[in-house]
Amino acid sequence: MKLPEQVYQFGFGARKVAIVGGVHGDEKVGVLVVEKLRTYLEGKTLTGTAFLIIGNPRAVELNKRFVDEDLNRLFHFEFDTKNPQTLEQKRALELAPVLEQCHFGVDLHSTIKPSVPFVYTKAGGERMKLARCFDVEYIVTTGTPTLNCLDGFIDRNPVDGQAFTVETGWHKDLEKVDGIFASVVEILNTLEVLESGVPPGKRKKPQELTTYLRVIVDHPSFRFTQELANFQRLPAGTVIAKSDLKEFRLDRDSVVLFPKSLLEVGKPAVTLAE
Ligand SMILES: [Zn+2]
Missing domain, CATH: 3.40.630.10 (Zn peptidases)
Structure with a gap:
């Protein structure tokens, strides 16, 4: 090839x-x-x-x-x-x-x-x-x-x-x-693609998060209620966004991932993980 x-x-x-x-x-x-x-x-x-x-x-x-x-x-x-x-x-x-x-x-x-x-x-x-x-x-x-x-x-x-x-x-x-x-x-x-290499470095143990929901912009009126940062933690019950159709309330303690600054109807606004 x-x-x-x-x-x-x-x-x-x-x-x-x-x-x-x-x-x-x-x-x-x-x-x-x-x-x-x-x-x-x-x-x-x-x-x-x-x-x-x-x-x-x-x-x-x-x-x-x-x-x-x-x-x-x-x-x-x-x-x-x-x-x-x-x-x-x-x-x-x-x-x-x-x-x-x-x-x-x-x-x-x-x-x-x-x-x-x-x-x-x-x-x-x-x-x-x-x-x-x-x-x-x-x-x-x-x-x-x-x-x-x-x-x-x-x-x-x-x-x-x-x-x-x-x-x-x-x-x-x-x-x-x-x-x-x-x-x-x-x-x-x-992966045994390469037989010997540099010894592994010292590293911290990463925290593991699993995504459970992508919040989709449902209406042009959709707005976040606060500025969200990547990996921000929020408690259950927090209303993170509102639109004329509904409010988006967290049903569990969550970690915010990839909040978007440009919001488009039908596209994800933010991903939630736990
Ligand atoms: Zn890239």
């Missing part, structure tokens, strides 16, 4: 893993980790196969989230795949044959606003064991994988892959690179 631009293969073993950075071009931590891994794996003997992938090379070059549209919303392939219209649609189609073969995948992202690092993953399989290789505050598990994201695509590929997203923290915080790199090497060791 001819590899797409900025996709690098190390090893030819049966167990295949994708390590992806730069799906969003302005999130440099993942890109730097992938580059560091390229140097590290050069000359090493692999028992499995590692694909190191720069998600959106053109956006990385431009230091922009994307060129035409968000690549991480296209892995449902609900666009005209015979006649892709945007640079990102073409890139998603190019990456699909590589991702389809992968048994495991890690997609490295960072956040525009300062945030604690966390892993976002579907529950089950070996994902939790692998997620714990990262020095993060939280592991957020969800029953439903995000259908349009790259990790969700690996999750439902023909080889029954398992993948998750790591949010490494604020995108300007480049000090994270060495720690994330060590975690990815540990994953390659754990």
